[in-house]
Amino acid sequence: MNPVVLRLPDDIKQQLELESRRQKQSLAEVIRRAITIYLKxxxxxKSAAEVMLEWxxxxxxxxxxxxxxxxxxxxxQYLYGPKSGKFGHLWKKST
Amino acid sequence: xxxIDTSFYIAVxxxxxxxxxxxxxxxxxxxxxxxxxxxxxxxxxxVLTVGSMRYNRQAAIDFVMSILDSKIKIILEDQKLLEAxxxxxxxIKDKDVGWIDCYSFAIIDEYxxxxxxxxxxxxxxxxxxxxxx
Numbered sequence: 001m002n003p004v005v006l007r008l009p010d011d012i013k014q015q016l017e018l019e020s021r022r023q024k025q026s027l028a029e030v031i032r033r034a035i036t037i038y039l040k041x042x043x044x045x046k047s048a049a050e051v052m053l054e055w056x057x058x059x060x061x062x063x064x065x066x067x068x069x070x071x072x073x074x075x076x077q078y079l080y081g082p083k084s085g086k087f088g089h090l091w092k093k094s095t
Numbered sequence: 096x097x098x099i100d101t102s103f104y105i106a107v108x109x110x111x112x113x114x115x116x117x118x119x120x121x122x123x124x125x126x127x128x129x130x131x132x133x134x135x136x137x138x139x140x141x142v143l144t145v146g147s148m149r150y151n152r153q154a155a156i157d158f159v160m161s162i163l164d165s166k167i168k169i170i171l172e173d174q175k176l177l178e179a180x181x182x183x184x185x186x187i188k189d190k191d192v193g194w195i196d197c198y199s200f201a202i203i204d205e206y207x208x209x210x211x212x213x214x215x216x217x218x219x220x221x222x223x224x225x226x227x228x
Contacts, residue, residue, distance in 0.1 A: 046165045048099065048132035052107045052122035055158055059110045062154035069113045072106035072214045075145045076193070083191045 096131045098203055098224060099167070100213035101141040101195070104134075108142065108158050109150045114214050117228075121212060125227055132167045135202055137195040139169070170202050179205060192217050 008016070016034070020027045046054070068074075077083070106118035126132060139159050146155025163169065170176070179201035184194060196217055203211065203224045211224040219226045 046161075047126065048097075048130070048165065048167050049122045049126035051161050051165045051167065052119060052126070055107055055161060056110070056115075056119050058157075059108070059154065062151040064109070064111070064151045064154075066149050067111065068109070068149050069111055071109050071145065071149055072102045072112045072114045072118070073216075075101060075105050075141070075149075076191075076215075078149050079141060079145050080193060 096133055096206060096208045096210075097126065098199065098208045098211040098213075098222075099132055099134045099138070100199060100211060100215055100218055101138045101145075102214040102218070103212040104138070104142045104158070104162070105145060106214060108146050108154065114228075118212075118214075121227060125210070125212065133170060133202065133206060133208060134162070134167055135170045135195070135198055136172070137198050139163075141195055170206075172198075176201050176205060187221060189217070189221075192221060196221070 016027060016030055020030045023030060025033075071078070103118055103121075106112045106114040107122065109115060112118075139162065143155050143159050146152070146158065176198065180194070180198040183200045183204075184192075184197040187197065196215070199211075199218070200222050202208070203222055208224050211218065211222050211226045212228070213219065213222070213226050214228045219228065
């Protein structure tokens with residue numbers, strides 16, 4: 001085990017000391033247990049699929065004045081303006 | 096590992112988008128729980144900007160926040176990737192292929208990513224990965 005130095009607010013330190021006396025365990029042991037419980041109960045990060053599928057359920061609550069149905073394929077035109085008529089690979093293919 | 100591009104995120108973001116359902120279907124089938132999804136801050140910047148301009152600013156922010164809170168790995172810019180992206184940019188003669196795309200192609204090369212989710216024709220043309228759309 002490696003030593004870690006941390007600063008705690010007085011009230012949390014007092015609660016940990018109280019817990020240490022109650023449990024008849026060292027302060028370090030109480031803190032180790034508290035951290036272990038936190039890490040176990042911490043909400044699990046969502047996967048990419050969960051993020052996308054959950055968004056689909058949430059997205060209905062947002063209103064939009066735009067009716068675009070082509071944003072995914074034409075977003076570059078909105079961001080950067082129309083494509084070059086001459087030098088794009090699509091132009092090259094068509095000639 | 097799977098790279099996720101701007102066009103795919105935008106299709107998910109906007110329920111009106113013609114590829115919205117397709118993107119959700121791909122999310123359910125191609126992105127299993129244990130797959131590592133990767134993206135870049137540049138891509139998320141585009142999602143924020145175009146989402147704000149053409150859909151709903153708060154929705155774009157909330158969507159990107161949920162991506163940042165997830166297991167999706169966001170690749171930070173570093174010197175090596177910047178140089179690789181610049182090399183890709185110099186190599187591609189098509190003047191419509193932008194910097195963010197070139198940065199994505201460099202990430203795909205560097206991390207040896209085999210699959211990408213994108214509806215962008217430029218991406219399909221230039222990315223050295225199997226592009227699912």
